[in-house]
Amino acid sequence: MEESRRKFFKGIAVAAGTTALASTARVSAATKRPMGDASHRWGMVVDLRKCIGCQACTVACHMENDVPIGKFRTIVSNYEIKIGNKTRSVVLPRLCNHCEDPPCIPVCPVKATYQRDDGMVVVDNSRCVGCAYCVQACPYDARFINPETNTADKCTFCVHRVEAGLLPACVETCVGGARMFGDLKDPQSQVSKLIAKFPTEGLRPEMKTRPQVYYIGLDDRFNSKVEGTPSLWKREEALGEEVES
C-alpha cells in the first residue's frame, strides 16, 4: 500500500509539475470550465481480493466531500452468500465509474454534466437545474440529488485533490490497499500495470458504458444487478432520524 502511494505521488508530482509549467490543463474557451489535461485518463482499479469491507472509504469520502448524511458518493456493498454449506461475505466497493461512454451526459438538458479531457465526469452545479434526468440514466445508481445544493451529485474522483497532486480520499484511506488510482494512459502507472497483469472487469457490461473502474476478482454473480434476498433492514430504520431531519 505504502509503495503504491509513493509511486503515485512520484508520478503525480511529475504530472502536476508538468501541468503547472506547461499549462496543459485546458479551460474550455466557450464555457470557462476546467477541462483537465488530455494527456491523462484517470481511472481506478479495485482489487477485491484485498478489500476487507471496512467502509473506511465511505467515511473518508463523506468527510472529504461533505456528503449529506444518508447520501453516498461511494459505498461498499456487502453480501452474504452461501456456497454449499458454507457462508461467505462478499464486498464490492461502488462509485461513479467515470464511464467512457456515460449515459448520464447526453440526457442532461443543460449540459451541466460533462466529461473533462482527462476522462472525469463532473457536474457543473452552478448550472444544473436539478431535473434528475441523469440520476435516472446512470445504470449504477451512482448519482443522487444533494438535498443541500438541490443539484445532481456524485463521485468526482476527488478532482480537487487530484489536481493538487493528491490521491482521491477513498484511495488514500483504503485500509486494505484495495483501491488504486492513476493514469490509464500511462503504461507505467500502477493501474495500467495491474490491468495488464490481471484479468479485470467493469460493472454492468450489458449497459455498454465502458466503465473506467476496473475490478480484480469480481464474481460473475455480482457484476450486474444482484438478484439476491433484499436487505433485511429498512433504510430509515438503519440510518435513524438524522436522515429525516
Added chain:
Amino acid sequence: MNTNIVDLISVTREVSWLSWGVQYFFLIGLSYGAFFMTLPAFVFGRKNMEKTGRLALLIAITCGIAAPVALVSDLHQPGRFYNFYLHFTPTSWMSWGSFFLPAYVVLLLIYAWLIYRPDLELQASNRSGMLARVSALLALGGSESPKAIKVLGYMTMFSAILVATYTGSEMAVVRARPLLNGPMMPLLYLLTGVCGAAGLGLLLNRIIADASESVSDNLNRVLVVFLGLTILTVLFWMLTGLASQSASGMVLMRLATEYNPFLFTLLWLALCTLLPFLLIINKQYKTWWLSGFLSVAGAWLFRWSMFIDGQRIPKTGAGFNDYSIPLGTEGLLGIAGTLGLWLLLVIMITSFIPWQGSKQDTSV
C-alpha cells in the same frame, strides 16, 4: 428471489423524480388527449361534435396551463429553468421538450381564443360593466375565423404530437430503467392520456355543463376504444415480454406480480381500466360518475406506477425500495397544489368565458 445471496449493505436511492413529475405527465396527457378530441368539431368540420369539442377544449386549456407549473416545480432548482434556453442540448429529449411544451401551450391558447372570439364579442354586447369591457377587449372584433381555426388546429396538432412523443421518449430512452425503456411508454402515455381526458369529460359534462346525452355518447365511444387499446397494449407488452424474456417485459411482470401488484394490477389494470371498459361496453351509462372517475384515476395511477414505482426498482441491488409519500411539497402538497390550480382555472374560465358557445351564453 435468490436466497443464496443476501444483501447486507447496498445502494438504495430515494426517488428523485417527484410527485410533481407525475402531476405534469398526468395533466399534459389529459391536455393533449382532450385537444385531439376537439379536432373533429373545429378542424374536420363535424358540426354534431361541437359540444363535445367545446368541453374537450376546456379540459385541454385548463390542464395545458397547469401542466408546465407542475413541471417547473419538479426541478430541484426551479429558478434556473432559463438554463434550458441558454444551453440547448439536442441529445436530450428533455431539452427538446422545453421548446415543444411552450409551443404547444401557446398554439393551444391561440386556437382556443379563435374559437371563443365570436362568443366573447356576443358576451360583450349582452353583458355590462367590467365583464363586457374585458370581453370586448379579448374578442378583438370577434369575427368568425374558421380558416384560421383550421390552420391553428393543424399547427397545435403537430405540436401536441411532438409533446406526446417527447414525454414518452424521455422515459423510453432510459436504458438504466428497463421498465421505462422501450416503445411502450410513448404509446401507453398517449392511450391513457386520451382515456383520462374522456373520463374527465364524462364528469364535467354532468357537473358543469348541461349533461348532454350526445356528448356522453361520444365520450363513451372514445373511452371504449382507448380503454380497450390500453388493455390490449399492456397484455401485448406482458406476453411478448414473457415470450422474448425482454428486460422491459420481465420487469413489467415483476411489477404486476411481485413488486406492487396491489397498485399496478388491482388498482390500475383491474379497477381503473378493465372495470370502466366493462361498464361502458355493457351500456351501464347511469354509472357515468364511476366510469368517468375511474378513467381519470387510471390515467394518474399509470403514471404514478411508471414514475414512482419505476424508481423504486434498484439498479444494482435486489428488491423494491420503500417509499412513503411525503406530506410536504415533495409529495402530497405537490399533488394537491396542482389539482387546486387546475380547479381554479376551471372556475375562472367557466365564470368569465362563454366556453359553451353563444347558444349556451352564460347570460341566458
